[in-house]
Amino acid sequence: MYNFIIVGGGIVGLSTAYAIKKRNPASAILILEKESHPAAHQTGRNSGVIHSGIYYKPGSKKAELATRGSVRMIQFCKDHGIKYEQCGKVIVATNKDELPYLDILQERGIQNGLNVRKITEEELAEREPHVTGKAALYVPEAGIVSYKNVAEVLVDRLKDYGVEIGFNQYVKGIKCGETSCEVRTQNCRFKGRYIINCGGLQSDRIANETGANVQHRIVPFRGEYYEIVDERRHLVNNLIYPVPNPSFPFLGVHFTRMIDGSIHAGPNAVLSLKREGYSKYSFDFVDAWSALTYPGFWKLAGKHWREGFRELHRSLSKSQFVKSLQKLIPEIREEDLVPSNSGVRAQALNRDGSLVDDFLIKYHGRTIHVCNAPSPAATASLEIGDQIADYVMKHQSTGVAV
Template sequence: MTEHKQGTRRSFAVIGAGINGAAIAREITQRYPDALVTVYEKADHVAAHQSGHNSGVVHAGLYYEPGSLKARLCRRGVNLLRDYATVNDLPYDECGKIVVALHADEEERLRKIHERAVANGVPDVELIGPERIREIEPNSVGRLALHSPHTAITDYAAITRSFVDDVRAHGGTIHLNSEVVDIDIQANGCTVTTVDSSTRRGDRTKHVESFDFVIACAGLQSDRVAKMAGGAAHPTIVPFFGQYSQLEPKHRTILNGLVYPVPDPAYPFLGVHLTKRVDGEMLIGPNAFLSFGRENYSGWKIGVKDSIRVASNLAFWKFAAQNMKAAVHEFGAVLSRKKFLAGAAEYVPSLRGAVSKPIPRGIRAQAMDADGELLDDFVIEQQGRATLIRNAPSPGATSSMAIAEHILDVVTEAQNLAPSTPNSEQKDN
């Protein structure tokens, strides 16, 4: 067993090197410069899962319940992320976004989104009519739209790598190919057991290390990691894949920013939208359908263990029964990219007949409670000296730096930690 304790220096293990794990590890080094920080990542590189499979949208905070963690941390996170990207010369483009109502019955829902956005403090949001829609997006149509000029796009994988560079620069350690298989919480510390995920299962040697505190940011595996630490049985993770299509190059300049539909309460996700990426490519998507595997990015590698777990989950069947209409709707888009594109062409008519190609899908780590309800807000569980992120879907990446602040506030208060003197040589100062 390796002891990560030297005198009075605090030691932290962070599980997961996605954007939230990397942001939290970085925040520890900023807040407790003398701390020993170790990050464990099962994959052979950082941002291997949700942080590296997304559209790159930096959400402004339009949709979230005022006062919720999502609303508060999204708004704080936007400002932190923008400033960090600017200082560190990382991609960040405030291209703006319009949420478009095509039909009269969508207008009232759009007005309520506007009310939420204003309540959340989203700057400069306004409702606009058809003429203003055409001024902002000449190729788009609609009866009414919500304009969010400060919605942005970025490269979350690049930001994650920069966070990790910061951690290393402040003496932290990143262990790749390190799968956590057990967490043991004691009164005065925690032990973390890992194996080398790059070796054959039968050849894996267990490594046990001891820390003062553990923070788990395991995304798609968050419920399983929480169970290792004695966490609650629910929420459980049900993976939903989102398939994006990339338009052919001639459509790269068809939009100035992002075009979204008004969310339909009959469906649990936002619906197909058009997203510009920081490399200039234009995407359409995503659809949302049950993924047969938590890490099945190709669509062909079925995760038998994951699929059996979903099939045996009573909560999932409760959810399915309540959302059969949505499932049929989404499955049509899964089977036919032409239907997928036709949905986008309702908002940008010149896309009729456009050609696109699928790109690697993303998989959303969606937490579900015992009643089959999808949890909307961020969920954090405390188990002694272990802090577990149980649900951090979109806008989790947008909020990552604010989530990191919040997590460290939770740990500091729960463990009654004395403050450290901030490091005067921080990368972003």
């Protein structure tokens, strides 16, 4: 019998195991991951940015856990010899309508404790000589790392601490009783006192398997990237972001220097008809049915169909994608970009059509569910793990179900 069975070997599941083990080295922990390696989905397919926390409403979990989490992530990298860089980023308003929102972002950043500041045209030209804009913020706290690398190091540490990790273990069913739960995979059964669901794109289904009956649904939004060819890498020094559309939780296509030196442009945010579908034409009947029969989806589509079509058009047309990028760097051309990998965001959607804005963790009997952990959850992962660990330690010590 394990004390904790964690479903999902992404950065949130691994960080949760790490946090529990730090608090109670004697806990018997099993992580079940359906793929053959860690970080196979969101964790290994993201922009690799250590977010500062500037975008998030002061007081929200995202603001709190990203600001603390970025500091923790950097310390973790230092402690474990993981390559990272705190290179800072610029957020650029490219037309005058964006100026008021740039002010709001600056205010949010200050409230979230960041050293964000407006920079002059000269400083912008010094930091990013190929960018044009009306005004810009500089956020020194932002950085870059490979979260796949972080996940791999976490796996090594967890194994050192005696955590068992079962790869190729697809969790198919979970049944909970008074004192424990039974988890069924394609070929094994395991017993645990508590189950922690860190299943990312599948987390709503896993939650409902346990009877938690969550009302939201995961709607997958694919983020597609291009990579800048080597000869044009000089167009970008570090991280260059536009002012995001305040009605969406996505940041708008931007330029990212990855920790391996490559420069990525993107990601967009296109509805995906397959939860783990990484090509433009990926389709899965069950996933598509799940999204299209959910009332929240149609309410969201009713409100934002124009943006949805715009995103789809930009996904199918490279020239449209480049047009968006040219707002930031007018010199960028279609021939400078080659298609790169993509990732799919697990975004929770409410029945009323509203996107769940903040991180969401639900506690239900002997089960805990990370229901909404999109960006910046990789940055915040060590803090998310701590929150869950604190909760379960408290409840475990009183001997009652969580």
